[in-house]
Amino acid sequence: MTLQNKNILLVIGGGIAAYKCLDLIRRLRERGAGVRVIMTAAAGEFVTPLSVSALTGEPAFSDLFNLTDEARIGHIELARAADLVIVAPATADLMAKVANGLAGDLATTALLATTAPVLIAPAMNVRMWEAVTTQRNLAQLGQDGKILVGPNSGDMACGEFGPGRMSEPMEIIAAAEDILAPKETPLAGHKVLVTAGPTHEPVDPVRYLANRSSGKQGYAIASACAALGAETVLVSGPTNLGDPKGLKTVRVETAVEMLAACETELPADIAICAAAVADWRVDGLANQKIKKKNGGVPGLKLIENPDICKTISHHAKRPALVVGFAAETENLIDYAKAKRAKKGCDWIIANDVSPETGIMGGDNNSVYVITPDSEETWPSMAKSAVAGQLAQKIAEHFKGMQ
Numbered sequence: 175m176t177l178q179n180k181n182i183l184l185v186i187g188g189g190i191a192a193y194k195c196l197d198l199i200r201r202l203r204e205r206g207a208g209v210r211v212i213m214t215a216a217a218g219e220f221v222t223p224l225s226v227s228a229l230t231g232e233p234a235f236s237d238l239f240n241l242t243d244e245a246r247i248g249h250i251e252l253a254r255a256a257d258l259v260i261v262a263p264a265t266a267d268l269m270a271k272v273a274n275g276l277a278g279d280l281a282t283t284a285l286l287a288t289t290a291p292v293l294i295a296p297a298m299n300v301r302m303w304e305a306v307t308t309q310r311n312l313a314q315l316g317q318d319g320k321i322l323v324g325p326n327s328g329d330m331a332c333g334e335f336g337p338g339r340m341s342e343p344m345e346i347i348a349a350a351e352d353i354l355a356p357k358e359t360p361l362a363g364h365k366v367l368v369t370a371g372p373t374h375e376p377v378d379p380v381r382y383l384a385n386r387s388s389g390k391q392g393y394a395i396a397s398a399c400a401a402l403g404a405e406t407v408l409v410s411g412p413t414n415l416g417d418p419k420g421l422k423t424v425r426v427e428t429a430v431e432m433l434a435a436c437e438t439e440l441p442a443d444i445a446i447c448a449a450a451v452a453d454w455r456v457d458g459l460a461n462q463k464i465k466k467k468n469g470g471v472p473g474l475k476l477i478e479n480p481d482i483c484k485t486i487s488h489h490a491k492r493p494a495l496v497v498g499f500a501a502e503t504e505n506l507i508d509y510a511k512a513k514r515a516k517k518g519c520d521w522i523i524a525n526d527v528s529p530e531t532g533i534m535g536g537d538n539n540s541v542y543v544i545t546p547d548s549e550e551t552w553p554s555m556a557k558s559a560v561a562g563q564l565a566q567k568i569a570e571h572f573k574g575m576q
């Protein structure tokens with residue numbers, strides 16, 4: 175019943191798989207959804223507006239400047255009225271346009287204007303799918319919060335084999351139901367503080383010491399906690415990532431600033447220290463750019479930075495659960511256990527950040543979760559999946575405490 179009375183805006187792109195959308199419309203309507211359709215000009219080469227409108231009971235919209243009645247159903251209204259936008263088939267062309275914010279026709283204008291979740295069902299030749307540009311656009315769409323269903327692998331209309339077949343209508347329906355289903359919020363009423371990213375420790379006005387942390391894991395954890403209803407604050411060092419939706423992001427540069435920002439956010443119920451905080455900073459920051467001297471290098475003196483996880487673990491306003499991270503390149507479990515004891519945190523998430531693992535900066539992670547009474551090895555999975563699983567584990571922990 176999730177789709178009952180929901181307004182679905184279906185954007186049909188110009189690909190062979192467009193024919194499957196006629197069935198998709200029927201399935202959506204069977205479930206009580208109202209369906210409006212925007213067809214790209216190319217989609218009209220594959221399915222007719224007549225078939226579409228016979229199934230939706232509405233005109234098939236396609237022309238930005240010649241809508242049946244701009245005053246009644248304007249181009250923004252099409253976007254605004256939708257509870258969910260489905261793009262199927264999402265052509266390589268549509269994905270490129272949406273990833274870059276183009277709005278040259280009705281379909282892309284609506285996709286840019288909507289604030290509803292957008293579910294993308296790509297369909298294209300395997301080589302088009304695997305092209306670096308398509309994959310780059312796909313990554314951008316994911317970063318922008320668009321949700322992907324498929325593509326599946328199999329025989330293609332073009333005679334090739336591989337990923338690129340559009341998901342079947344029932345798979346798209348299942349994904350739509352998943353997006354629109356009321357969400358459980360077991361962390362509602364809890365405040366979560368998450369640190370993420372590297373810190374930059376200045377040497378002089380133009381140079382700094384840093385590390386390779388991308389912030390992806392910490393950002394994903396913050397988003398996963400927010401999705402479970404937690405009031406979430408993300409304290410982030412310098413990263414290339416945009417502020418995640420649905421939570422507060424505080425940007426800092428150095429370890430000292432990160433600690434101050436964290437302390438400002440206490441009390442919190444949970445602290446997750448995922449940032450790769452620099453252990454040292456330069457003593458005696460130069461006011462001017464340090465000049466190169468003949469035959470000598472500057473003797474930088476390093477001093478220890480505050481240990482943020484340790485400070486939070488021993489704070490007067492200590493959160494009930496403090497989760498630390500141990501990024502190691504050797505003796506992973508032993509170092510992680512020692513770190514848990516040294517820092518005084520409750521759980522520690524250990525990961526091997528040796529360059530060959532590709533974890534630092536990559537999209538996947540494989541972690542060991544060490545708690546006072548358990549040690550778990552989680553299989554390699556997307557950082558977003560690690561985040562989701564960790565947020566669930568935290569929710570269960572708090573449920574058990576009630």
Ligand SMILES: Cc1cc2nc3c(=O)[nH]c(=O)nc-3n(C[C@H](O)[C@H](O)[C@H](O)COP(=O)(O)O)c2cc1C
Nearest residue numbers: 187188189190214216217265266267268297298299
């Ligand atoms: C027979 C035929 C089939 C096509 N199938 C696809 C497809 O499955 N996926 C795709 O991305 N492009 C496909 N194209 C290319 C698109 O139709 C073309 O890029 C078009 O400009 C897409 O426009 P749109 O994104 O506005 O719908 C196909 C073209 C032809 C001629």
